[in-house]
Amino acid sequence: MVSPVYIRTLLALLVLAAIVGIAVVVLRSNPQGSTPVRSANQPLPRNIDVALKDARFSEIQDGLVTWELVAEKVTYDKSGDTAYLSNIRMEFKQSRSYGTITVTADRGEYLSSAKIVRLNGNVHVVTGDGADFTTRSIVYSGVEGKFSTADEVTFRQQKIRLTAIGMDLNVKDQRARFTSSVAASIVMD
Numbered sequence: 001m002v003s004p005v006y007i008r009t010l011l012a013l014l015v016l017a018a019i020v021g022i023a024v025v026v027l028r029s030n031p032q033g034s035t036p037v038r039s040a041n042q043p044l045p046r047n048i049d050v051a052l053k054d055a056r057f058s059e060i061q062d063g064l065v066t067w068e069l070v071a072e073k074v075t076y077d078k079s080g081d082t083a084y085l086s087n088i089r090m091e092f093k094q095s096r097s098y099g100t101i102t103v104t105a106d107r108g109e110y111l112s113s114a115k116i117v118r119l120n121g122n123v124h125v126v127t128g129d130g131a132d133f134t135t136r137s138i139v140y141s142g143v144e145g146k147f148s149t150a151d152e153v154t155f156r157q158q159k160i161r162l163t164a165i166g167m168d169l170n171v172k173d174q175r176a177r178f179t180s181s182v183a184a185s186i187v188m189d
Contacts (some may be wrong), residue, residue, distance in 0.1 A: 059115070068090070072087035083110040085110060090102070099127065116142065117142075119137060127174045134153070145172055146168055
C-alpha cells in the first residue's frame with residue numbers, strides 16, 4: 001500500500017502543475033500590450049441602462065421597412081425612451097417614384113415613442129436623384145415624414161450649388177424647401 005504522505009505530495013504536484021498550465025495558457029492568449037477586456041459587470045453611467053455596438057433600428061409601415069438606421073455605438077436610456085447614437089448611417093428605402101435617401105452623421109438621438117431622430121455633426125444627405133445636402137444638424141420626424149433644420153445648408157445637384165439658412169425635405173416626394181438667405185450659383189465645367 002502507498003503511504004498517505006506520497007499521495008498528498010503527488011496531489012499537491014498535480015494541482016501545482018494544473019495551475020502552471022492554466023497560467024501559461026492565459027499568458028499566451030493575452031499577449032502583453034493588448035488591452036484588457038472590459039468586465040460586463042462594470043456599471044454604466046447613471047442615466048444609461050444599456051450600451052450596444054453596431055446597433056440597428058428600423059421603422060416598419062404596412063409590413064414594409066420604411067427606413068433603417070445603423071449606429072456604431074448606442075447607449076440607451078429606458079426611462080427617457082432615448083437612444084444616444086454615434087457614427088450613424090440612415091437609409092430610407094426606395095419608393096416606386098423616388099430613389100433611396102441616405103443620411104450620415106457623427107452623432108444623434110433617437111426618440112422612439114415620438115418617432116424623432118436628431119442628427120448632429122457632419123450631416124450629409126443624398127437623395128436617389130443625386131441631390132446632395134450638407135449641414136451641421138437635422139431632425140427627422142417620422143410623424144411628418146420630413147427632415148428639418150434651422151442651420152445653414154449647402155445643396156448640390158448637377159451644376160447647381162445653393163446655400164441657405166433652414167430647410168425642410170419631404171421624404172416621400174424628396175422635395176426640399178429652403179427657408180431664408182438663399183444664394184444659388186451655376187457651376188460651369
